[in-house]
Each structure stands twice: as C-alpha cells, then as structure tokens.
Amino acid sequence: MKLVTRTALGWPVSAAPSQPTAKGVKVHYLGSPVSTKLLADHKECLALWKDIRRSHLANKAEGYSDVAYNYAGCPHGYLLEGRGRGRRTGANGNQALNRAHYAIVGLVGSSGLTEPPDAMLSAIRDGIDILRGDGAGKEIKGHRDGHATACPGGPLYAWVQKGAPRPAVDDDEEKPATGGGKGQAKPVVDLSQLVAAARSDPAKKGTPVTYAGTKTVEQALVKERLLAKGLADGHFGSATVAAYARLQRRYGYTGRDADGIPGKTTLTRLGKAHGFTVKD
Ligand SMILES: [Zn+2]
Ligand SMILES: [Zn+2]
Known part of the structure; x- marks a missing residue:
C-alpha cells in the first residue's frame, strides 16, 4: 500500500461529519476530461487532487466541508487520502446515499485518461480494504447505482460489477525487503x-x-x-x-x-x- 496522507498533502484534519459505519463503498470517477499527462508524472496526480479539494471547498452550492471523497486512487498506485476513515462522504448524490456508502474516486475521467491502470485499481482496492477495516460493510457499488449519473464511467464500472477484484499483477508494489531466509544474504x-x-x-x-x-x-x-x-x-x-x-x-x-x-x-x-x- 502506498498511502499519501492528509498530513503529507499539507491538509488539516477533515472537518467532514463522522460516519462510523456504512453499507460499503461507492466508486467514482471525475466525470470531466483528465489529462493523460497524469500517467507521466505522479506530481500531476497530487496537484490534481489538491485542485479537486480546492474546487470542492469553493463550491458554495454544495457547502462541502472538505474534498467530497474519502480517498482517491491514482494511476501510479497511490491511495490519496481525502476525508479518510470514519467520515461521511459528500459525493454520492444526497445525504441518505452519503450515509449509506463511503466514496473512493479513481483519477480517470470522461475523456483523456479514461481507462484505469491496474495500479489504480489496486489503490482503490487498498482504500476499500482500509474502509472495511473501519466500519464499511461488504457492498461495492458505483455512483450510478441509486443515482442518475454516468459515474464512475464504463471501464471503472465494469470492474466494480466484477466485485472490484485486486489486479493479479501488482508491479508497482515493491517487494518487501525481508531478510534472513535460509541461504539468503542479509539485506x-x-x-x-x-x-x-x-x-x-x-x-x-x-x-x-x-x-x-x-x-x-x-x-x-x-x-x-x-x-x-x-x-x-x-x-x-x-x-x-x-x-x-x-x-x-x-x-x-x-x-x-x-x-x-x-x-x-x-x-x-x-x-x-x-x-x-x-x-x-
Ligand atoms: Zn461520482
Ligand atoms: Zn500518481
């Protein structure tokens, strides 16, 4: 797991309301064009995530207290902390839907970068597992389940419908450098x-x-x-x-x-x- 915490992002503790349990997690996409530049440079992911939070905080109509999502998954396999664990999302469409599921967004959009790389699916899966360890039930759904929206887009929704399986090959995760096995040199x-x-x-x-x-x-x-x-x-x-x-x-x-x-x-x-x- 490659978690980028709020502290690392320079953000204060989330002001979002607490939500200790939920039925599960809903998966989202950004619903707007996302530049494929993201693939070349992880710094772009961090900049985009910060922009999303800024725009949510500036959205007077919604009155968001924080970035709307609990986490984001980036194409390099990083899980970017949003509201984090135990907080109600603002992303699912209305208050009842927000209480029912936490929300994780994949940094893909409606054009440009639309296909989630395996590393992103792994990161979203990491987020689901974190939330399940802390109050989320078994459900994994898309934003479009229960709300009229195209979100999370075709490719991500197809993965959600399969039960959001962790991709088999997880290149981005470095092998843990454990040492001392028989016949193995110490690291x-x-x-x-x-x-x-x-x-x-x-x-x-x-x-x-x-x-x-x-x-x-x-x-x-x-x-x-x-x-x-x-x-x-x-x-x-x-x-x-x-x-x-x-x-x-x-x-x-x-x-x-x-x-x-x-x-x-x-x-x-x-x-x-x-x-x-x-x-x-
Ligand atoms: Zn959505
Ligand atoms: Zn990235």
Missing part, C-alpha cells in the same frame, strides 16, 4: 543513500521511492512499534523521520543526536536486531 542498507533519502523525501512525498533500502529500515521500525505499518511505504518521509527520532531517543540519544536522520551506530544496532547489515 544491506547503505547509510549514505539512506541519509540522502531521509534528507530529501519529506519534500517529495508521493514521488517514486528514492532508495529501496528505506523499506528495510521502515519494516524494522514497524517491528519496534515506532512506525505504523501503513506508513512503511518506502519513502523516508516525515513520519519515518519522526519514528527514527523515537528510536534514537530509545537508544539514549537526545537533542540534535535524536533528529531522526540515521547515524551509523543506531542503524547498525537496529540492523542487528532485525537482520540487515549497514554499509557506509
């Missing part, structure tokens, strides 16, 4: 590359992973209960920096020595406990 984490990722990733949230070894370290931080599993996404972003700072404090460092940027001593110690070696 090696390069300290300088890791530090470079830690220094650069917060500014580039949601972009492709800069250093694969980050995931190995994140998985160790998850096992140390210092990082939430969903945040072990391969990016050494602000959540990972904060988790690493907690590790440094746990190891007895304070002040600037616990700034969340890995050093050789702490990383080696973490590696010993979790089966990776450190190269600098």
